[in-house]
Amino acid sequence: GAVVSQHPSWVICKSGTSVKIECRSLDFQATTMFWYRQFPKQSLMLMATSNEGSKATYEQGVEKDKFLINHASLTLSTLTVTSAHPEDSSFYICSARDGTSGVPYEQYFGPGTRLTVT
């Protein structure tokens, strides 16, 4: 149980285009979802947190107009990188928390999406 999927697993796009990444909780209701980015050999950096049906809360320094997050349902959140540039190339990972279960805190991570902007 507690499986989180991401799609696509990797994507290459041209500079200036937009890319959408999907994050789905497959067997539980994700009341809260988190988006992280990870550069090679570095730790995970939290970008934003979203609750279903609410606007995302962005971490300091993360451009909300560039990284659009939508948490439209209890099983789906999307991250859209708008007008992508080579410096946006990174590994994007989502996680989800089941706020309806008796297990607090625990986040279930997706497999990640490798974005390369050329």
Added chain:
Amino acid sequence: QQQVKQSPQSLIVQKGGISIINCAYENTAFDYFPWYQQFPGKGPALLIAIRPDVSEKKEGRFTISFNKSAKQFSLHIMDSQPGDSATYFCAASRDTGFQKLVFGTGTRLLVSP
């Protein structure tokens, strides 16, 4: 105060040996301390987690030791195997708001055959 400091940055252990990774935190409001294992190109996976009401938790070959007064916690991997070679992250969270995780900087473990 939100940082979690992790050491060492990298670690080489012989097969069958004990791998030890340490983390320290400043924020006494943290009350959930998980460890994650990440293989290259994959998302992190929860290994084991502890709450501050216990000083040790063991699951199979993995043990967390927690020292509340020193604000430190560590991961011990007993009988380390080549398949354990991965990057390990400690993290901390508090029971308010979104319960966001604060991650350590990671430790790259290599278990030599």
